[in-house]
Amino acid sequence: MFLEIIDVIISGLLNGSVYALMAIGLALVYGVTKAFNFAYGSFYTMGGYFAWVFLVPLNLPGGYYTVFLTAIPFLFVVGFFLEKFLVAPLRKRSDWQMKAMMLTLGLALFLDIGYIAVFGPRLKSLPDIVEGTLALGPLVFMKQDVVIFILSITGLLCFAWLLNNTRVGMAVQAVAQNPTGAQIVGIPKERVFAATFAISTIMVGIGGILLSQKNFVNPQASTGIMIKAWVITAFGGMGSIRGSLYAALIIGMLEAFVGYYLGMIHIDIAVLTLLLITLAFRPQGLMGRE
Amino acid sequence: MKAKSMIKILAVTYGLIGILPIFVSDSSIMMRILTMILIWSVVASCWDLIMGYAGIFSFGQVAFYVIGAYSSAILSVSLNVPPILAIFMAGTITAMIGVLIGLPCLKLAGPYIALVTFAFQLALEPFLKGPLGKAIGSGGSRGIISVPPIEIFGMSFSSSELVQFFYLAFVMTLICSAVIVVILKSHWGTAFLALKDSEDFAASLGVSAFKYKLLVFGITSFITGLFGGLYVHYVGILSTRMLSMEVFTVLLIMIVVGGIGQYPGVVLGAVITVTANELLRPMGIYRLLIMGGMVVLIVLLLPDGVTGLIRKFSFSRWTNKENRSIETH
Numbered sequence: 369m370f371l372e373i374i375d376v377i378i379s380g381l382l383n384g385s386v387y388a389l390m391a392i393g394l395a396l397v398y399g400v401t402k403a404f405n406f407a408y409g410s411f412y413t414m415g416g417y418f419a420w421v422f423l424v425p426l427n428l429p430g431g432y433y434t435v436f437l438t439a440i441p442f443l444f445v446v447g448f449f450l451e452k453f454l455v456a457p458l459r460k461r462s463d464w465q466m467k468a469m470m471l472t473l474g475l476a477l478f479l480d481i482g483y484i485a486v487f488g489p490r491l492k493s494l495p496d497i498v499e500g501t502l503a504l505g506p507l508v509f510m511k512q513d514v515v516i517f518i519l520s521i522t523g524l525l526c527f528a529w530l531l532n533n534t535r536v537g538m539a540v541q542a543v544a545q546n547p548t549g550a551q552i553v554g555i556p557k558e559r560v561f562a563a564t565f566a567i568s569t570i571m572v573g574i575g576g577i578l579l580s581q582k583n584f585v586n587p588q589a590s591t592g593i594m595i596k597a598w599v600i601t602a603f604g605g606m607g608s609i610r611g612s613l614y615a616a617l618i619i620g621m622l623e624a625f626v627g628y629y630l631g632m633i634h635i636d637i638a639v640l641t642l643l644l645i646t647l648a649f650r651p652q653g654l655m656g657r658e
Numbered sequence: 659m660k661a662k663s664m665i666k667i668l669a670v671t672y673g674l675i676g677i678l679p680i681f682v683s684d685s686s687i688m689m690r691i692l693t694m695i696l697i698w699s700v701v702a703s704c705w706d707l708i709m710g711y712a713g714i715f716s717f718g719q720v721a722f723y724v725i726g727a728y729s730s731a732i733l734s735v736s737l738n739v740p741p742i743l744a745i746f747m748a749g750t751i752t753a754m755i756g757v758l759i760g761l762p763c764l765k766l767a768g769p770y771i772a773l774v775t776f777a778f779q780l781a782l783e784p785f786l787k788g789p790l791g792k793a794i795g796s797g798g799s800r801g802i803i804s805v806p807p808i809e810i811f812g813m814s815f816s817s818s819e820l821v822q823f824f825y826l827a828f829v830m831t832l833i834c835s836a837v838i839v840v841i842l843k844s845h846w847g848t849a850f851l852a853l854k855d856s857e858d859f860a861a862s863l864g865v866s867a868f869k870y871k872l873l874v875f876g877i878t879s880f881i882t883g884l885f886g887g888l889y890v891h892y893v894g895i896l897s898t899r900m901l902s903m904e905v906f907t908v909l910l911i912m913i914v915v916g917g918i919g920q921y922p923g924v925v926l927g928a929v930i931t932v933t934a935n936e937l938l939r940p941m942g943i944y945r946l947l948i949m950g951g952m953v954v955l956i957v958l959l960l961p962d963g964v965t966g967l968i969r970k971f972s973f974s975r976w977t978n979k980e981n982r983s984i985e986t987h
Contacts, residue, residue, distance in 0.1 A: 398769070404769045404772065454954065454958065457958060458957070458958070458961075461961060463918070463919075465768065465769070466709070466715065466918065467918075467957050467961065469715070469769075469772060470910060470913075470914055470918075470953060470957050471953065471954055471957040471958065473906075473907065473910060473953065474907065474910070474911075474914075474949075474950045474951070474952070474953025474954045474957065475950065475953075475954050476903075476950070477903060477904075477907045477946060477949065477950030477953070478947060478950030478951050478953075478954065479950075480903075480950075481943060481946040481947045481950060482947055484943060485943055485944065485947060591780070591903060592780075595773075595776065595777055595780050598773050598776075598777075599773070599777060602770055602773050606769065606770070633784045633787065633788045634784070634788065635784075636777075636780055636781045636784050637781050637784060637785060637788075639777075640777045640778065640780075640781040643773075643774070643777065644762055644774065647762055647765070647766060647770065647774065648762050648765075651765045651766055651767075651770070
């Protein structure tokens, strides 16, 4: 009984940490560019397929090292040019937010069906990042889980460092606070928008590589991940990065417990109920500023 | 757009659709396409009303449609309500759920509404498939089979009498389109636009956001639920496949093609989209790929859809003052 609860908590922590990585990417891109990205989940699947292509059919030397080293620049380029060519041209119009939502919804469908057309509808399984288990007294952990947890926390710390200590990060923060003011002091606003989009694409793509090891690469997973990331960002407060972190861990735990005790089918309903109750009492989310 | 030109375009479009069955009544495929055009054009018009005019990013339109379909099917299968009554009760149930969903949305800012309504749609599928849905008679993942057709005075309207059903749908479409035009041109429509443009300013002039936002949720979900009911008695079977992303995107394409907030552009959008969807059907999975790509391209290249295109080619009649005010807010 006690060990079962520990297992559920571990699974919640693990999912929560990867969700945090993905939701913070989304919080960042919404906070800075104000664009509502509905294709976010499709980049999660893109990360999964990227790793699969490298590890299974190509079987490149270096395993996951090669995957991470190539995935980061690849996802950056994808995100950067998508923003530049698809979202940026919409900004001229006053109702661009609605147009951006519609465009990214179309893009999501295009990518998801594209994956099925290219890779087929069957699920792909990724090899474990490390094999074996780790015994700690009566508790037994999968080494893979530990590594995924450590990697996603490392990703978060890297992101925090990037945002607070580099010129790019400071430019991003300046644009988030006041786009016009940032432009006046010479920050290239358009390039910052594209860079933010690219960084968020990297974060969700890495999340895809990490979680797909446990959940398979599934072309139909995109919508679920997208909505999960959105729920977490809204629950934590749109554009609040700290709020997203807490919200991701809470939602990860809630999912693990509801999934274990009530059945997987109730997860979505439980998460939505939590979101609705939170928004009814705190429309700005847990830590959102009003 | 002026009420006069609105009615003119609607009359021409629906007039042509209404005459067509005389020539193609032998072809069951054509009749099915025409019927679906009618149903989708009204559902898409409702979405345009709430999103394009009232400015509420409601992404729950497909969910309302499915709720209407399920309530009508459950009422007529489990409780033996006559179908013609059941579809109106379904509309009422959907309107009540729409208002319930609208209540939390009153407090929320734009993107949150999109999220809540979209998450509502995603949660509906596990609800209908799970034990809770089975308890109210949704039939779980098998869905509901053998939904009885609508009967009025001994006349039966089902998928076996396509022409009869088409004209039933036609009459309902005309009534609902007339209702939509009246709403848009009454002070309600003006209030929706005012709230969309500036909620604070509208409130200072005495336009109650509470009343009108709930009103638009209620009206659009009522009509959508009504047509969901109509649809389920026409096809006779129902499952949660209606909640797939595909249906959602096809509906979205209608608005994108027709132009958001450019009623009756969305009716033209429905005609084009349903036809294109059927023409692309032999392409299998590539159909959805093309549809997704089309959304991206149309949003980028034709921001106002076909309505914008038509307007470009006929300046004199369309670019009057009223138009410009709608276009540039």
